[in-house]
Amino acid sequence: MKQSSCKIIGLTGGIASGKSTVTNLLMGKGFKVIDADKIARKVVCVGEPAYMDIVDEFGERILNEDLSIDRIELGKLTFQDGNMRKRLNSIVHPRIFQAIKDEVDKYSKIEKFIFLDIPLLVEELEKIKAKGINIDEIWLVYVDEKTQLERLKKRDGFSDEEALARMRAQMSMEYKKKYADKIINNSGSLEELKEKVEILTKSLK
Numbered sequence: 447m448k449q450s451s452c453k454i455i456g457l458t459g460g461i462a463s464g465k466s467t468v469t470n471l472l473m474g475k476g477f478k479v480i481d482a483d484k485i486a487r488k489v490v491c492v493g494e495p496a497y498m499d500i501v502d503e504f505g506e507r508i509l510n511e512d513l514s515i516d517r518i519e520l521g522k523l524t525f526q527d528g529n530m531r532k533r534l535n536s537i538v539h540p541r542i543f544q545a546i547k548d549e550v551d552k553y554s555k556i557e558k559f560i561f562l563d564i565p566l567l568v569e570e571l572e573k574i575k576a577k578g579i580n581i582d583e584i585w586l587v588y589v590d591e592k593t594q595l596e597r598l599k600k601r602d603g604f605s606d607e608e609a610l611a612r613m614r615a616q617m618s619m620e621y622k623k624k625y626a627d628k629i630i631n632n633s634g635s636l637e638e639l640k641e642k643v644e645i646l647t648k649s650l651k
């Protein structure tokens with residue numbers, strides 16, 4: 447069910463390219479943003495169906511003492527091993543995309559624009575479309591690889607090896623450019639980013 451009066455804009459990029467920073471700017475301007483990373487955290491909470499599937503798949507080694515999912519441990523397993531990551535994705539992605547679809551249906555009745563912040567939008571585009579999420583435009587938050595690596599290491603305290611493993615778990619940003627209707631180059635300063643977001647949002651009709 448697509449509401450013709452609401453435009454759905456997919457916001458994507460690579461890990462640490464600046465999607466959350468752009469999302470905060472958009473929310474500051476009053477836009478509705480649906481954040482896939484936040485939804486991904488909700489669908490694996492204790493008691494949610496994906497929680498038991500993850501425990502069945504990966505065992506109790508990925509649990510904290512309070513029985514919640516140990517994200518550091520699960521991250522170590524899945525970013526080091528593509529097969530493990532595929533298994534995790536197959537458990538959580540259908541639930542994440544369904545929750546996004548539900549939110550889109552809800553907010554498209556009242557909003558003129560909805561942004562979907564989805565890191566793996568390009569990688570999972572076919573599955574997202576198959577859920578009935580109709581994306582009108584894709585905005586790519588781009589950053590050059592060197593800056594991306596530096597920002598990722600700084601933000602998360604990763605070694606080169608840990609940061610590169612995460613970057614390699616995604617399609618390259620050069621490749622993602624092919625899918626983008628708008629490219630927001632975030633290799634510069636935060637001030638420059640703000641200006642770019644200001645210009646793009648002003649052009650929205």
Ligand SMILES: CC(C)(COP(=O)(O)OP(=O)(O)OC[C@H]1O[C@@H](n2cnc3c(N)ncnc32)[C@H](O)[C@@H]1O)[C@@H](O)C(=O)NCCC(=O)NCCS
Binds near residue numbers: 461462566612
């Ligand atoms: C592996 C997990 C537990 C690690 O948790 P952690 O808190 O360290 O990271 P967080 O969830 O904040 O993700 C940080 C970034 O990593 C990247 N990322 C996350 N999951 C994946 C994945 N499966 N493949 C490639 N990159 C990913 C994204 O750029 C994301 O913004 C977690 O990322 C997870 O559950 N991932 C699977 C769900 C998913 O694909 N989420 C992305 C939204 S579509």
Ligand SMILES: Nc1ncnc2c1ncn2[C@@H]1O[C@H](COP(=O)(O)OP(=O)(O)OP(=O)(O)O)[C@@H](O)[C@H]1O
Binds near residue numbers: 565636637639
């Ligand atoms: N233009 C910039 N100049 C300097 N630092 C920046 C800039 N843009 C973003 N950052 C910093 O880079 C890091 C990554 O940005 P952000 O968290 O927005 O990326 P993200 O794409 O949402 O990451 P993830 O994929 O992990 O969710 C953060 O520490 C952020 O403060």
